[in-house]
Amino acid sequence: MSSDGTLNYLNVTHGLKSWLLTLDHKRIGILYLIGVSMFFAVGGLFALLLRVELLTPEPWFIESDTYNKFFTLHGVVMTFFFLIPSIPAIFGNFLVPIMIGAKDMAFPKLNLFSWYVYMVGGFLGVGAIALGGVDTGWTFYTPYSSGYASSQVILAASAAFVAGFSSILTGLNFIVTIHKMRAPGMTWFRMPLFVWGHYATALIMILGTPVIAVTLLLLMLERGLGIGIFDPKLGGDPILFQHLFWFYSHPAVYIMLLPGMGVISEIISCFSRKPIFGYNFIAFSSLAIAILGFLVWGHHMFTSGQSVYTGVVFSLLTMAVAVPSAIKVFNWTATMFKGSVSFSAPMLYALGFIALFLVGGLTGVFLATLGLDIHVHDTYFVVAHFHFVMVGATVSAYLGALHFWWPKMTGRMYPQTPARVSALLTLFGFVLAFLPQFVLGYLGMPRRYHTYPDEFQLLHVFSTAGASVLGVGFLIPAIYLVWSLFFGKLAPANPWFAKGLEWDIQSPPTTFNFEETPIVKEEPYAYDGPLPDNSEEVLKAGENYGV
Amino acid sequence: MVSSSAAVAGHDDHHHNPHLAHHFEDLQQQRESHALGMWLFLAQEFMFFGGMFGAYTIYRYFYPVGWMAGSQQLNVTIGAANTVVLLCSSFTMAMAVRAAQLGSKKGVIQQILLTMFFGSVFLVVKYFEYYEKFEHGLMPFSTLGLEFTNVVKEVPGAQLFFSFYFGMTGMHALHMVIGFGLFVWVIIHTLQGKVTPEKHSVVENMGLYWHFVDIVWIFLFPLLYLLGLNGEPVIGVHH
Ligand SMILES: [Cu+2]
Numbered sequence: 124m125s126s127d128g129t130l131n132y133l134n135v136t137h138g139l140k141s142w143l144l145t146l147d148h149k150r151i152g153i154l155y156l157i158g159v160s161m162f163f164a165v166g167g168l169f170a171l172l173l174r175v176e177l178l179t180p181e182p183w184f185i186e187s188d189t190y191n192k193f194f195t196l197h198g199v200v201m202t203f204f205f206l207i208p209s210i211p212a213i214f215g216n217f218l219v220p221i222m223i224g225a226k227d228m229a230f231p232k233l234n235l236f237s238w239y240v241y242m243v244g245g246f247l248g249v250g251a252i253a254l255g256g257v258d259t260g261w262t263f264y265t266p267y268s269s270g271y272a273s274s275q276v277i278l279a280a281s282a283a284f285v286a287g288f289s290s291i292l293t294g295l296n297f298i299v300t301i302h303k304m305r306a307p308g309m310t311w312f313r314m315p316l317f318v319w320g321h322y323a324t325a326l327i328m329i330l331g332t333p334v335i336a337v338t339l340l341l342l343m344l345e346r347g348l349g350i351g352i353f354d355p356k357l358g359g360d361p362i363l364f365q366h367l368f369w370f371y372s373h374p375a376v377y378i379m380l381l382p383g384m385g386v387i388s389e390i391i392s393c394f395s396r397k398p399i400f401g402y403n404f405i406a407f408s409s410l411a412i413a414i415l416g417f418l419v420w421g422h423h424m425f426t427s428g429q430s431v432y433t434g435v436v437f438s439l440l441t442m443a444v445a446v447p448s449a450i451k452v453f454n455w456t457a458t459m460f461k462g463s464v465s466f467s468a469p470m471l472y473a474l475g476f477i478a479l480f481l482v483g484g485l486t487g488v489f490l491a492t493l494g495l496d497i498h499v500h501d502t503y504f505v506v507a508h509f510h511f512v513m514v515g516a517t518v519s520a521y522l523g524a525l526h527f528w529w530p531k532m533t534g535r536m537y538p539q540t541p542a543r544v545s546a547l548l549t550l551f552g553f554v555l556a557f558l559p560q561f562v563l564g565y566l567g568m569p570r571r572y573h574t575y576p577d578e579f580q581l582l583h584v585f586s587t588a589g590a591s592v593l594g595v596g597f598l599i600p601a602i603y604l605v606w607s608l609f610f611g612k613l614a615p616a617n618p619w620f621a622k623g624l625e626w627d628i629q630s631p632p633t634t635f636n637f638e639e640t641p642i643v644k645e646e647p648y649a650y651d652g653p654l655p656d657n658s659e660e661v662l663k664a665g666e667n668y669g670v
Numbered sequence: 671m672v673s674s675s676a677a678v679a680g681h682d683d684h685h686h687n688p689h690l691a692h693h694f695e696d697l698q699q700q701r702e703s704h705a706l707g708m709w710l711f712l713a714q715e716f717m718f719f720g721g722m723f724g725a726y727t728i729y730r731y732f733y734p735v736g737w738m739a740g741s742q743q744l745n746v747t748i749g750a751a752n753t754v755v756l757l758c759s760s761f762t763m764a765m766a767v768r769a770a771q772l773g774s775k776k777g778v779i780q781q782i783l784l785t786m787f788f789g790s791v792f793l794v795v796k797y798f799e800y801y802e803k804f805e806h807g808l809m810p811f812s813t814l815g816l817e818f819t820n821v822v823k824e825v826p827g828a829q830l831f832f833s834f835y836f837g838m839t840g841m842h843a844l845h846m847v848i849g850f851g852l853f854v855w856v857i858i859h860t861l862q863g864k865v866t867p868e869k870h871s872v873v874e875n876m877g878l879y880w881h882f883v884d885i886v887w888i889f890l891f892p893l894l895y896l897l898g899l900n901g902e903p904v905i906g907v908h909h
Contacts, residue, residue, distance in 0.1 A: 225693065226693040227693035229707065231693065291714050295707055295711060295714070298710055299706050302706060303702055303703040303706060304693075304699075329710055329714050330714070333715070333717040336718055336721075337719075341725070344837060347813065349811055349814065350837065351833050352725065352837070357830055358729075358829070359830060360728070363728060
């Protein structure tokens with residue numbers, strides 16, 4: 124793609140085979156980008172259909188059975204095939220080795236293998252859709268899933284099971300890479316916080332994912348072979364399924380969030396032209412979130428007959444997660460304080476992340492409160508809460524990362540104006556889509572219901588309107604980013620005047636990233652005040668449509 | 671930070687050691703990476719089996735008598751004999767690693783074949799054990815037409831015990847079969863001369879995997895077989 128004649132990882136070899144057999148972590152990151160974008164489109168399409176259907180209190184274009192399948196497929200695809208792999212598999216893969224001064228991930232073949240595993244999982248999921256879909260909800264709760272549902276439960280569960288192994292192998296690769304591949308001088312506390320975020324994420328991937336794997340396996344065995352594990356008829360306990368399921372699936376939220384927080388630390392520091400405030404606190408709060416995340420799963424069973432004492436413990440531990448989360452938000456805010464803040468597209472996404480994460484995180488504290496949770500459990504309040512965290516925050520970070528590192532990954536600049544507009548549009552659309560859902564939930568609208576009383580219609584219409592704006596906000600970047608691949612200005616090595624090893628090498632990088640292993644002598648985020656004088660020209664380079 | 675003028679995307683050729691992959695600086699880094707990677711893999715295996723052991727523990731707490739009755743249906747003698755067989759395979763596996771350290775290609779292959787032999791004995795014995803359970807109506811696979819008809823069914827939880835018996839030993843056996851596939855791969859690797867005293871992570875990691883699988887059995891044996899020795903016979907004991 125680079126037309127200035129220099130060799131880089133994109134143009135060093137050609138042909139489909141050179142991509143499908145590549146061992147280069149950057150190309151594998153691009154492969155993930157393609158796969159993940161595909162599944163994002165599929166999951167988004169189902170979301171839009173759901174929102175359109177919910178415009179009226181009574182069913183109007185799909186049957187209730189179909190509705191159940193649509194929300195399940197939306198959840199399964201978005202959770203297992205978009206949110207979990209998105210930032211780590213694409214940007215982590217691309218950037219972690221470069222950021223620590225390595226030539227590649229520790230296990231390049233395993234890295235490629237995990238992409239294939241992910242794609243196989245994805246096609247199993249698509250197969251489940253093609254063969255009639257699945258209607259259990261993405262949570263696969265027993266005994267409905269194991270005994271009663273007459274849809275493609277085994278296929279959908281095996282899709283999530285297989286995708287899990289891809290996640291485990293990616294996490295394993297990160298940990299070994301970060302431990303063993305750091306360049307001379309790249310001490311633990313010189314690593315970008317993006318890398319710390321991925322380290323914490325990788326711990327959850329390795330220690331949490333196998334538990335969902337075995338849980339789904341037991342579910343498939345129960346459904347396929349008729350053995351009783353969770354079946355009350357045979358003395359099994361369906362709540363045990365929920366415990367095992369959430370033992371992974373709560374920490375999974377931090378698989379989605381921690382890499383995003385890493386992205387935000389990079390962007391905020393860069394566009395405030397200041398060293399990050401409280402580096403150690405941010406680094407350790409990532410680990411704290413990863414560890415605490417394993418101790419809170421019981422908050423999903425406050426109304427399932429769990430003992431009150433257990434509930435109290437889980438409630439307090441859940442609230443404790445707010446502490447490291449707040450530490451991060453305070454530190455980002457303090458980084459911006461008295462910085463010379465500029466509002467390029469990545470920064471707008473990062474600010475959107477902070478706003479949405481704040482709302483999502485604080486409503487999480489509401490839900491952790493035992494008494495309140497009894498009232499809003501399984502309502503739209505919960506739906507709004509986790510969409511603020513998992514979609515609002517994580518997708519903002521994802522798009523922020525895409526806009527921040529796009530010039531590095533592709534060697535092309537994208538136009539700033541539409542990028543800024545779409546950043547604001549997604550924020551506006553998102554808030555319009557999900558703020559009404561807090562109210563709906565508070566008023567008693569249960570999640571996953573196909574029909575609702577007439578008085579809820581106005582709020583549902585607002586929500587659908589917001590979802591449509593959100594959809595447009597996602598569509599615009601797809602257009603100008605693809606456009607930029609062909610017509611965008613060539614990107615300089617460091618378009619944002621950012622700090623970090625990835626900005627010291629050419630855009631796009633060469634296959635082995637560094638000609639010689641770098642020796643790191645500088646502290647991270649060594650920003651020293653406002654941008655150089657010619658920076659506006661460089662930043663505006665992307666706005667120039669003439670090529 | 672430092673700037674590197676990376677203009678060439680080709681392979682840099684300052685390494686001459688054919689055993690060193692391009693992205694590692696030296697053999698030590700490569701070896702340590704392989705070892706750490708394997709230990710992390712075992713950590714995920716630990717959590718995988720941990721989920722099942724956790725569920726086992728909860729149900730044993732719910733149904734102590736049913737668990738006792740179920741366990742008493744198992745044949746301790748055969749289980750113990752099979753444990754010894756598996757320990758022998760662990761010993762030969764350790765010998766294979768030793769042979770790799772000494773650079774004996776022949777030793778590696780011999781010891782791995784012996785390990786596969788012991789592993790096969792274990793699986794054959796397991797097959798006969800499963801068959802015996804089938805004959806006694808102890809298979810809980812209702813959708814396959816294998817109903818749990820044994821009289822022990824009367825004890826609450828006993829059938830659940832057998833769900834776990836088959837789930838856990840089945841998962842263990844599956845790991846052994848996967849191990850066989852890996853053994854074949856290690857043998858080919860060795861025949862190609864890729865295992866040397868400086869670079870034998872493959873054999874070393876194979877050893878770690880195999881020992882892990884054996885350790886799982888070391889926990890399964892008391893939890894499934896020996897449990898029943900701990901109390902009065904509940905019902906319908908065959909042995
Ligand atoms: Cu949770």
